[in-house]
Amino acid sequence: MKKVEAIIRPFKLEDVKLALVNAGIVGMTVSEVRGFGRQKGQVERYRGSEFTVEFLQKLKIEVVIDDGRVDTVVNAIAEAAKTGEIGDGKIFISPVDTVVRIRTGDRDSSAL
Numbered sequence: 001m002k003k004v005e006a007i008i009r010p011f012k013l014e015d016v017k018l019a020l021v022n023a024g025i026v027g028m029t030v031s032e033v034r035g036f037g038r039q040k041g042q043v044e045r046y047r048g049s050e051f052t053v054e055f056l057q058k059l060k061i062e063v064v065i066d067d068g069r070v071d072t073v074v075n076a077i078a079e080a081a082k083t084g085e086i087g088d089g090k091i092f093i094s095p096v097d098t099v100v101r102i103r104t105g106d107r108d109s110s111a112l
Helices: 010-022 067-081
Strands: 002-008 029-035 042-046 049-053 056-065 090-095
Touching: 002 010, 002 067, 010 056, 010 067, 056 067, 067 090
Parallel strands: none
Antiparallel strands: 002 056, 002 090, 029 056, 042 049
8 A cells, every 4th residue: 555645736626636536536635734845935025025935835635545556646646736837746655554444443455
């Protein structure tokens, strides 16, 4: 099993969610996060003063899937989240040793 974490622009959430549902994903976790990369923040004005917002708002989507579905899920996220501009985000893939469904005690693939 793998955990796919995607950092995306907030306005792309609906597109990514639809792409994942169409790819057969039935559950995901979404968190509001802040960060910066090559975008390096942005300059804003407030009451005539300029200031730099260093940490930009992003969303993190987490999905745990069977190994055979990784490419499908990664491609779905990448296509749906892409704008072609700096700051589109990143996708991270990590191994998952065990999953346990709390309600039933199911483990691993049956818990997904």
